Amino acid sequence: MPHRFDFLVLGGGVAGLSFALQAAKYGTVAVLTKRERYESNTAYAQGGIASVLSPTDTFEAHIQDTLEAGAGLNHLDAVEVTVREGPDRIRELVTLGAEFNRGVSGEFDLTREGGHSQRRIIHSGDITGREVQRALVEACDAQPNITFFPNTSAIDLIIDRRPGQGVPGRCLGVYALTSEGRIERFLGKVTVLATGGAGKVYLYTSNPDVATGDGVAMAYRAGAEVANMEFYQFHPTCLYHPEAKSFLISEALRGEGGKLRLRNGQQFMDRYHRLAELAPRDVVARAIDAELKRTGDDCVHLDMTHLGRAFLMERFPNIYATCKAFNIDMAVQPIPVVPAAHYMCGGVVTDLKGRTTLPGLYAIGEVSHTGLHGANRLASNSLLEGLVFGHRAAATCAEEMRSLSARKEDPPEWDEGSAVTSDESVVVTHNWDEIRRLMWNYVGIVRTDKRLMRARRRLELLREEIRDYYWRFKVTRDVIELRNICEVASLIVDCASRRKESRGLHYTLDYPNTDDHGWKRDTVVRREL
Template sequence: MPHRFDFLVLGGGVAGLSFALQAARHGTVAVLTKRERTESNTAYAQGGIASVLAPTDSFDAHIEDTLVAGAGLCHRDAVEVTVREGPERVQGLVTLGAEFNRQTSGEFDLTREGGHSARRIIHSGDITGREVQRALLAECDATPNITFFANTAAIDLILDRRQPRPGTSRCVGAYALQENGSIERFLAKVTVLATGGAGKVYLYTSNPDVATGDGVAMAYRAGAQVANMEFYQFHPTCLYHPEAKSFLISEALRGEGGKLKLKGGQTFMERYHPLGALAPRDVVARAIDAEMKRTGDECVYLDMTHMGRAFLTERFPNIYATCKAFNIDMAVQPIPVVPAAHYQCGGVVTDLHGRTSVPGLYAIGEVSCTGLHGANRLASNSLLEGLVFGQRAVKVAQEEMASLSTPGEDPPAWDAGSAVESDESVVVSHNWDEIRRLMWNYVGIVRTDKRLMRARRRLELLREEIRDYYWRFKVTRDVIELRNIADVALLIVDCASRRKESRGLHFTLDYPHPDDHHWLRDTTLSREL
């Protein structure tokens, strides 16, 4: 028998948990997490939440900073909604028990990050995401109507194709692989994608292993519109060390005065932008990439030695301890850093309440494309977006849920066909590595038409191999993730190939300048069903 709920939430980060808490007031909620409940992109967010909380700041200033960073592609209505509703959502976290750094006066200790004109980043040391998730999970555990299914990986969305008109198939849930190997139907009146981003599409990323683009891939296969996948944000500073895996060096270090330097100790960011090391992320990432290519060095360095050990251990305890574990004492030596894939600015197209183009399907958080981020996300607007849209989506989702009649005939159970246990899993690991490497080399910080064409040819071949493997052998979590990163990789290439200009996070040597006349618009794709 299928699992049946009013609301089905795929993903347990800030967006999914925010939605679940509010939706539980209106019906039963299932939250599926691919690994343990605490493993999400949210848990790795260091810097903080951008919001207008100081009397010297203003909504207009935060809106303008977001629009500038987005390089002309932000949707102003999405920006205004997010910025203006932000303070109330932050206060909601405080009410739930989330603890943020405060000054001796009791006021929030606000910091500043790249692209911001004011100190407006509320933070919990340098583990803000972990604290936000802790508070939300604790409240979920105390809330009736919410059921968690950990180690449960969604495979595909389930569509009810018995609709009166073509193209109106309703999403009624998802097939999901459980830890015991069974594939179950999770049915719901409203399905919410809160699956995060796709950093694992790239060889080097700040994202955890769960970030394989599952939501975007599933939504695209179900016919939902997807947009702006060419705008993948590369965080300028990840720890460069052979034993360090995906450890982010927060932008907050530069906000507090950290200096980017070359191996010889020279600063360089002043040659690229008036804001120097506090320039928007796309500028800083390209500058570091250019300097590494120019010098042949494997990394650049972030120097915090002038800040003093006492300040560093108090303000950045997690980063300080992690660097120390790799024999890097940031109080006396610069931190070696490189850019890495960090944040997906495009995604599943939604309106201002999270509704996608597929009836019954919503998308919130990093998986969505609301128009907030445009061509480049402003630092620390990501947790803010999850909080705001997690709440906004409930308002219309509960109305939609209440309006639906009792579902009719159940969709069919998962059909494994003649699939057998795999005896060649090496295919999965090899293709996984090849996709991530070719995306890094051909579809990374700097692109060309030729590189994109090479990437497309190879990806199309790889997808054929993966499709054959998927149908011949029993589904595993590794196969699910491989299939999804291959689909998302091709979406990134498709969007990047269409945009014949450079804007924000999409920089191509063939079209090095922005073209407002032709390209001041979203790049939208959808699959014909």
């Protein structure tokens, strides 16, 4: 028998849990997470949440900063909704028990990050995401209408495509691989993608292992519109150390006065942007990439030594302790850093209430494309987006659910066919490594038509190999994720190949200028079914 719920949520980060809390007021909610409940991209967010919480700040300033970072592709309505509704969502989060740093007066201790004209980042030390995740999970645990299914990996959306309907097929739920190794049907009157990003499509990333682009891949295979996948944000500063895996060095360090230096101690960011270290992320990442190519060095260095040990230990306790564990004392020596894939600014196309182009399917958070980020996300707008659109989508889903008929859909069970247990798992490992390496080399911070063409040709061959493997052998979590990162990689290459200009996070040597006349628009793709 299938698992039936009113609301089916895929993903347990800030967007999915915010949605679940609101939706639980109207019906039963299932939350599927690929790993344990506390493992999500949200839990790794360090910097904070951007919002207008100071009397000296304004909505107009936050809106303008977001538009400037987005390089002309933001959707103004999405920016205004997010910025103006942000403070209320943060107050709700505080009411749930989330604790943020405060000054001696009791007011929030606001900091500043790249691209912001004001100090408007609310934070919990340098582990803001972990604190947000904790508060939301504990609030969900207190709701009897919410059921978690950890270690459960969605494989594909279930779409009702009965002939003669005359409308796109409705999403009924998902087939998912459970923690017991069974493939079961999870059905919802409404299905919500909150699966986060796809940093694992690149060789170097700040993202955890769960970030394999599952929501975008599933939605695209089902026929939903996807947009702006060429805009993948590379965080300028990840710790460069042979034993450090994907450890982010928060932008807040530069917000507090950190200086980027070459190996010889020379600063360089003032040659690239008037804001120097506080320039938008795309500018800083490209500047570091250019300097590394020019000098042949493996990394640049983020210098915090002028700020003093006491301040660094209090403001950045997690980063300080982690660097110390790798024998880097940030109080007396600069931190070696390199750019790494960080955030997906494109995604599944939605309206301002989270609705995708497929009936019954919603998308919220990093997996979605609302138009908020444009061609480059402004620092600390990501957790904010999850809070705002998780809340907005829940109210709309509740209205939609009430209008649905009481008829219970009964889609077919998963057909395993003649699949057998694989004795060729090396194929999965090899293809995984090849995809990530070719994406880093050919579709990274700086691109060319020739590099994109090479990536496209190789990905086409890999997709055939993966498709053959997928149908011949029993499904495993590794195969699910490999299939999805290959799909997402192909979408990034497709969108990047279409855009004949440089804008925001998409920089190509063949078209180095921005073309507002021909390309001030989204790159929208959809699979023909």
